[in-house]
Amino acid sequence: GWCWSCFSGGCVPLPSADVAGYRRTGSAYRRWRAEKHICGRIQGAHLNLRTMSDTPVKNPSVIPVFSATPELSDALERVLVDVTALSLVSKQIHWNVVGPNFRDIHLNLDEVVTIAREASDEIAERMRAINAIPDGRPEAIAERTSVPSAPEGVLMVSDAVDYMVNALNAVVSTLREVHKVVDETDSMSSGIVEDYVLRLEQQAWFLSSQNYSA
Numbered sequence: 475g476w477c478w479s480c481f482s483g484g485c486v487p488l489p490s491a492d493v494a495g496y497r498r499t500g501s502a503y504r505r506w507r508a509e510k511h512i513c514g515r516i517q518g519a520h521l522n523l524r525t526m527s528d529t530p531v532k533n534p535s536v537i538p539v540f541s542a543t544p545e546l547s548d549a550l551e552r553v554l555v556d557v558t559a560l561s562l563v564s565k566q567i568h569w570n571v572v573g574p575n576f577r578d579i580h581l582n583l584d585e586v587v588t589i590a591r592e593a594s595d596e597i598a599e600r601m602r603a604i605n606a607i608p609d610g611r612p613e614a615i616a617e618r619t620s621v622p623s624a625p626e627g628v629l630m631v632s633d634a635v636d637y638m639v640n641a642l643n644a645v646v647s648t649l650r651e652v653h654k655v656v657d658e659t660d661s662m663s664s665g666i667v668e669d670y671v672l673r674l675e676q677q678a679w680f681l682s683s684q685n686y687s688a
Contacts, residue, residue: 551608552652560586572631
């Protein structure tokens, strides 16, 4: 068995004399049995982690029928980076917008966030399905995104709308730029790109309509 010292790095067996000292029908014995079970599971988890970290990842023996070209992988990664950034900046503005029509813009921005998050997941999973590797790490997003930096602090509704329309336009521009490469190399993936162009252009229209004046 293992005592609770495993949590401090001890993990030493409990001597048989100590085991014999417990009453098998008492609460102390039941506690020891529980500790033994938990510690054994922790030991197994530690071993699994070590095995995973020391074992190189190999390609499966059977790979997908279609594998993305480097050009297709890069095009989809550009989309992934931009829609992921869009979800982040949209939430930033959603939290900090103030002024007339606040609630309408506040709720509209959550629609943008939902679309952007769906796009992130769909693009990333499509990449894995065609043997490409998505990179959604914060440093990758910050380095490659075309989405303009979100203003710091609170924003009046009119300024928030202007920023969000620019952010949406940046993402749509990326989607339109990569569409030709995607369509020529994988028409199945181009349908995903086209769908999000339509949805994000619609959101840009919804938001920009807030700033019209007589």
